[in-house]
Amino acid sequence: MNPAYRAWGRFVVRHRWLVILGTLVVTALAVMGLKKYVRVDNSIEAFASTKDGDVQALLEQFRDDFGRDDAFLVLIEGDVFSLNYLKKLDQLHKELAGLNMEIPSLGQRKRDRDLARGRTPVARYVPPPRPSKVEPAKDEFADFDDMDADMANTANGDTEGWGDEAGGSIVDEVISVINVRRTRGVDGTLDVGDWMDPFPTTEAEARALGTEMKADSTLVGRVLGQAGDLSALVVRTHFMAEEDSNRLNTAISEILTKYEGPDFRTHTAGLPALGAQLNELMLSDMQGLFGYGLLLLLGTMFFLFRHPLGAFSPLLVVAVSAIWAFALAAVLGMPFTMMSNILPAFFICVGVADSVHIISVYRQMRADGLSNDDAIADAIGSSGVPVFYTSLTTVMGLLSFEFASVEAIGEMGRTGGLGVALAWVNTLTLLPALLTFNKKSLMGLKAAQGSDRLDAYVKHAVGLSGAPRGRALTLAVSSVIAVVALYFASTLRVWHNPLSWVPPEKSVAQAVMMADTKLGGASQIQLLVRGTGEYGVKDVRLAKALAQLDVYIRGYVDAKTGDKVVGNTISLLDVLRETNRALHNGQHEHYRVPDTQEETSHLFVAFENSDPSDLKRLMTIDASTAQMTITLKWLEATSYGPLTEYLEAGIAKFLPDKTVAVIHPTGSAYVLLTTVSALIGDLLSSFGVAFVVITLIMIVLLRDLKLGLVAMVPNLLPIAMILGFMGMANIPIDMANLMIASIALGIAVDDTIHFLHHFKVHYDEHGSVEDGIAYSVKHCGRALVLTSIILAAGFFVYLAATMYSLQRFGLLIGLTVIFALLADIYLTPALLRLTYKDRVAKARS
Amino acid sequence: MSTRIRAHWLLGSLCLLTAPALAVAPGETDAAKIMAAVQARPEGNRTKSRVLMMVKDSAGRERKRVVQSRAIDFPEGRKQMMLFESPADVRNTGLLSVDYDDGKKDDDQWLYLPSLRKSTRIAAGDKSGSFMGTDLTFADMTTQDPRDYAYKMLDANASEGGEACWLIEARPNNDKTATETGYVKTELCVSKDKLMPLRIKAWVKEGKKLKFIKFDDIQKLNGIWVVKKILAQTKRGDEVESKTIIAIQEVAFDQPDVKMEDFNQRRLEQGL
Structure with a gap:
């Protein structure tokens, strides 16, 4: 029992209205800040490496010189050189070329967004010098300075933008068989024009043109299918933010629907369309499943704690912390990216797990006959230290993503770190304040409760290594599992293909x-x-x-x-x-x-x-x-x-x-x-740093070098197991799951900290290994299993996702939770029995 | 079609913007009448000129070209011969253009490439396309038919650099003109004194761009107002996509050595 945390618990109990009011005020400010400053950056560039400045600078140079390098690609199946098809294509071409909609971010590039966020944009590419015979002349273009100044002063005002004027197109160019260039020499005349100028008027003319066009190698594979049963429209727009690009994709799809028919079957591809459709699928999955996951969590917690406070309080802690964290990140100029999607999962892991541990101790204290206020203070006093260390290790794990060369991952780490730190604050303030409203409930625990099946199972698992034979068996099985897992983990391959995330029928x-x-x-x-x-x-x-x-x-x-x-x-x-x-x-x-x-x-x-x-x-x-x-x-x-x-x-x-x-x-x-391979290396170094830092934290927490090092064994085994599982199930490492090892470490460490902290407290006091283990089981064994059930259930919901990437993510995190639990209730006691011996109890300080 | 445009262009500052005294009072408020007067001015003849074209893109890259030109009127329109003076690798490349007044008749253009040792006829192109990579289009160079536009007086008492002018909006009244020019509308600041545009702002349909054209360094030569410098820039949002300067370095009218018999393919292949 930590006296400082206990005193804090008492303070919160006494000032519960102040705490609740303070939380409400800060949350209201956070919501306002979030509304004002939130920015979404789902652009593909957000995931490009910033480490290799040359690669980025070259891309920016390309865009300076030639505009956008990607385009929407509309594919249309049908009898391309039938007159009917060509007429429809001509209409569609014109409609797409004239496409107009309000695009707030038109012209905006990553460089603009970087500047807006106060970030230094990538350095310009410096081309090698080129000899020039022309002496540098005076800047003739200086005349434009006057022109710009004049324009700013013109009486009719608007010199920038189109004002209220309608009718312009946001499309830079549309290229299809309708307008693709034809350069020819006929009767001594050089004619650079469109293939379809003049447009064919008869079926025979259209067919004849088709024969010529199919023979032109510059057209086939670009705007014309190899077999002549498909043509393509390349729609290139100006730069815009990803959310606007998504809207544009919807607008294009709506136009295509009007033309769709058995002889004119349309499809959209190209990088912007692919990005938009992936976003759409992911968003729809995330919205649906996150809601279901939350409901499931709520239901499970209600079932376990049998009281609204027990069910809602942990989620309230998570929700308030998430709002604060995202608001603070927004105010600090960090955008919401695709990577941020995994943060709620992190917050739930930490927030729910810590809250469940505190509530579990609290209800045990209540069941032991303590008053509500004393039970709250004692629960905080008892779990405050491990909760602090679980939060600290998770924050360190998240901050280790600073080593990633992808800015979005680094920012996700910072936002996540903030969120976890704030979840810790709320676990120690909001949660106890809410628990003061509990009058009589034991939160699902009976006053004179004997052992139920759950307790029996935990006792059995922990006790398995009690006898030397069981201990040897546990260690041997763990070693075999580790070897097998490492073998399969070594077969893991890096293979990033966003298309493989989508069911083939999409x-x-x-x-x-x-x-x-x-x-x-x-x-x-x-x-x-x-x-x-x-x-x-x-x-x-x-x-x-x-x-x-x-x-x-x-x-x-x-x-x-x-x-x-x-x-x-x-x-x-x-x-x-x-x-x-x-x-x-x-x-x-x-x-x-x-x-x-x-x-x-x-x-x-x-x-x-x-x-x-x-x-x-x-x-x-x-x-x-x-x-x-x-x-x-x-x-x-x-x-x-x-x-x-x-x-x-x-x-x-x-x-x-x-x-x-x-x-x-x-x-x-x-x-x-090309960033992906580099990213794997980055994340390995992030993981390495996190591992070392977390080991040091464990040593500090436990104030014991040996115990700190022993603790890392059950921390590492679940990671080896999950990576081995990925290797065995042929799940490759890609952008959607490459942080799995770090998340696994975060989850595994939390369980171990709770278990070892309680063990250490008791062992230091009484010197008995068995009693220490029993004490730990009593104080956190049940909570460990409960949090694991809650979290695994919450993540397994993602198995119902449409996107394979989310299914895999949910499966892997869910399994990690289970593996971490198994490691802590089987392996940790075995290791403790192996490395610690009973000794005389030292005097209580 | 394109030849006529090019012929007008090279003499752009001369024929497009010359301003004889026409019967439009400074107090006139009928925009169509003013524009008809602007468009209906006579053109200089037997002209020799030297023109510098400079383009600068958004990345600050520049390109310069110098052409020498001669132009002469003939009963059906105008003929023009121009020769690249620089850069060195295209020196002596030449263009001969025949611009027919009858808009229905396709203009003619021949290109002489010294390496081919013969001239080649070039087919008509797209009017809304960029003229030789500048910010001006072929349509910018051609004389527009006032009947193709709906004019609106925005401000009868505007001023431009201290000079009294009319601010007039011109909006194509048919699809053909809108497609040919590529503009949704234009705003012209027309000098009351010189009866010529001092500034044009155009709304470019493709890409929702804006184009600004300024006529600068206007001088009176042989009693004719001549624009010696045209500044044009294309903007999209806040970004300037490109800038063009067309500077008339030398110009002379009624030159006796500009003769009709010199405007043919044979002469093109010999150079000016």
Whole structure:
């Protein structure tokens, strides 16, 4: 019994109204703060690594130069070159191109959000120097300063934004077979126009056009399916926040519904659509299941404690703490991300578990005949120390995520740490204040209760290692389990594929599969090409090297599947080759990079004069930088490693001369997915730090080096078991579950702390190992089982989720809870009996 | 179509913005009448000019081009020849444009690439597209038919840099014009004195952008007002996507060596 905590318990009991009023006031302020400052950042970039600044800077550079690197991809199955299909497609194309809705975050990028949050955005990519014959001139563009100042002073006011004006489109471009570029030379005329201009008027014209288009390799795999039974609309918008992108996805889906028919079957793919649909599924799962989980928790606690105070108080502690934590995080500029979704689970683990431990001791005290106020004070005095240490270890575990290179994970750790610390505060203030309202209830415990089945089971489990044979058996079985678990844990693989989280019958999964099988794919990688020579990216040597690299890239075969994954590439090469052919009267042998620098420069002039808008997406105005977009089949994250190596080998092979150009792979999908492998390493180091810190805390708590080290054995076994289970069940480590080891550690440590704290208190006082174990079982054995049942039930609810990732998460956490309990009631007593001997009791201090 | 636009463009500061004295009183409030007067001005002839085009993107990258141009009127419209002077790798690349007044007739354009050693005809393009990567479109360069617009006087007593002007809103009254220009509407600040726009603000439909054009450094040459510098910038929200400066470095009218017989493919292939 800790006197300080006991005194605190008494203080709260005496000032319960002050505590409740204070909690209400702070909660009201928190709700107001939350409303004012909360920001959701579910953007894909939030999960990109911040550690590799170059990778981020390259992506930002790409966006500076070429705009958004991803696009919505609408796939339409049907007889593409029937007149009816083309007419419908034409209408749909126009409707999507004219799509207008209020997008508050239009133009907003991660860099803007970083700046708004007071964060330093990624450093700009510094390209290698390029020789220039032109002397730097005075800044002619300084004239615009006056213009900007004038605009700010114009009498008619609004110079920014569209004001109330309606009619504009938020879409940057829509590309489909309707408007895709056709560069041709007919009768000595260079004609850069649309394939469907003029639009076919008869079935025969449409079919004839189809035959020509299907023969064009730049269209097939990009806007046209390989078999001609599918075409695609690429819808590219300006930058926007993820929530607006989700709304846009809904708006696109609503438009598609109007056109849907047996001969015109629509699907949406592309990174923004995939992200939106994953978000939608996850949100709907989380909303439903979190509610059910909460109800189940409430029901279980009501059943166990038989009183509204027993059922509601722990949840109230969790809810108030969560509101405070999220509000404080919002005020501190930390956004709510996909990662934050797991925080309620953390808060429930800590808040509910601590409350249940205190209520269990409290009702035991009541049953022992203490008054309500004394029982509360004694319960706080008895459990205050272990509750503090369980909270502290969990906070440390969460703060260890600071080592992760993904900002969202670091922020989740900080918010989580805050929440757990606040849950500790509320467990020691709000909970005892609420318990003062209990008049007579023993919270499910009978005054003269004998042992029930639960007690009998705990006693049996703890007593199993009482005899030497049982002890040996327990240790042997634990060792075997550990070895087997470690073996299977060693077979764990990193395999991150968000598509595998979704049941295959879901439209998003089907659309991506369709893009893979019938089109060139729904995923993209970009190459950022910086010309370092005199002619920049118009250098004929670069064009020739790119042509070789293009062939090389198209030949890439994924080692895991043996499939060719690159469906198409788009770059300046297309412009050069098309224009060259067109200027040579359409002769196919001229569909190539020209031989000389002069010809190359002139071809660019010809194209620029005909259709410069297409060039904007392919090279910068000063011809210093270009891009190549590689469309490829959907790959799981770790497959990007070999692909990157292949790309870099190709770049080194075909363009060894850095004075001509330097080329880097980039793009959102690329940056995000290459982060995953690095992240695993980060989290291992986070886990390592947490493990060391928690071990030290255990040693400090128990004031005993030996006991502190012994304690880590039952802490580690559940982690080995859960990782082994994952290996055995072939559940890979991915972004959805990579924090499982840290969560497992948090859960396991909490159980161990409660058990060992009570043991230590008694052992120090009386010197008897068996009595110490019995004392611990009496004070927390039942509570350990109860919290485990409550938490496991709460998490197993996630098995009913639609998304496989949530099902796995619920299953793994639920199992961890059970494994941690088993380790503490079987292994911990065995270890204590093995390492401690009875001794003379020391004087009570 | 596009040739006519280009012909007008190179002489943009000359033909589009010259301002002879027309019968519109400073107190006039009929926006359509004012715009008809602005559009109906006569154009200079036998012109030689040297034009610098500069574009700067949002990342601060710049591109410069210098072209030399000659233009001449003929009964059906206007012919223009221009030659790239810089950058060096496109020097001597030339364009010949024939711009027909009859809007129904497609304009003609030939491009001469020295490496091909022959000129190639270029088909008409999209009017709402960017002109050679600048912030101006082909449609910006062409003379607009006032009948295609609904005009509204926003402020008959506006001023621009201390100069009295009319602030007029022009909104396309048919889909064809709206599609061709790419604008939902434009606001023009028209000088009462010079009868020429001093500033234009355009609402660009695609991408919900705004375009601002300012006519600067206006000088009187041979009795004609000439804009020596055009500043244009395209904004989306707060972000400036790109800026363009078109500076007329040299200009001269009624040049005797600008002769009709020089405006043909053969002469294009020989250079100016």
